[in-house]
Amino acid sequence: MTDDSPALTDDPRRELAEFLRTRRTRLRPRDVGLEPGPRRRVAGLRREELALLAGVSSDYYQRMEQGRDVRPSEQVLDALARALNFSAEESRHLHSLAAAARTPARVPRPYVPEEVPPTTERLLRTMTSPALVVGRFLDVLAWSPLAGALLGEFTQRPREERNLLSLFLHPEADQTCPDRAATVAxxxxxxxxxxxxxxxxxxxVELVGELAVHSDEFAALWARHDxxxxIRGRMRINHPLVGELTLDWDAYPIPGTPGPVLVVCTAAENTPDAERLQLLAGLLGPAR
Known part of the structure; x- marks a missing residue:
C-alpha cells in the first residue's frame, strides 16, 4: 500500500470538491445531450460544460472543485444535482457535504463509544431471528444468539475490530460470502x-485511516465517493455447518439513539433457507 492512499480529509470543502469532481468525470457528454466533439481530451464533462448545464459561472464552479471557500446556496446545489443526474441519495449527500463546508471548523472531540440500550440487549436475547445492532460507522455493537452463530469467530474479536467492513475485506471472505465484492461496495x-x-x-477518522492503509480494495472504492x-437488502452466506443461506435483511432505527440501527435477517417461509436457518438454531442448544 502506498503512502498516498485516500483517507478522511479534515477539510469538508475538500470532500465536497472531490465528490463533485468524481461525479463530473464519470458523466459523458452524450448522457446530458451534448456532442463529444473532435479531439476531446477528457472522458467526462468539462467544468465549463457542467457549469453551463447548472446555470452557474464556470469560475464559481471551478472554485468549488478547487476546495475554495465558496458557500453555494440550496438552489445552486439542486441545479448541480440535476445537471449531474444525481440520485436522491447523491443529492442528499451533496447537501450534507455543503452544509459541513459552511460550518466553522469544529474543536476536536474525544471518541465516545456508541452504547446499546439495556432494553435492546434484552430484546436481542429473546429474538429467534438473526439480528444485530450496527453503529453509525458499521461497528457491530451487539447481536442475537442466532446472529452470533452466523458471525462465528468474529464475535470473539476486540470491540474496536468488530466492524462489518473488516469482516468482508479479506480474500477468505469470498468463501463465506459469494457476493462479497458487491457487499463491500x-x-x-x-x-x-x-x-x-x-x-x-x-x-x-480512525476507521477510514486504518482501512485505507491496510486494504487496497477499500482505498480504491473509497476514492470513488459512492x-x-x-434500509433493506439480501445477502448470501456459506455457513460451515448448514451450507448456503439466502437471507433478507431490514434495518430499524433504535428509538432514542440517533445512529445505531437494529438489523434483522429473515428467510422466506417454507424454503430450504428457512429449514437451514432452523437447523442452525437447533445446533445452538437450549436458550441461555
Missing part, C-alpha cells in the same frame, strides 16, 4: 453517507 457507500453527516468524528442509504 455497498458498505463503503453507507460509510460515506454517515461520514458526511458527522465529518471529523474520531471513530470515522454513497448508499439502504
Amino acid at each position: 455497498e458498505l463503503i457507500g453507507m460509510l460515506r453517507t454517515q461520514v458526511a453527516a458527522d465529518p471529523g468524528n474520531p471513530r470515522a 454513497v448508499e442509504e439502504p
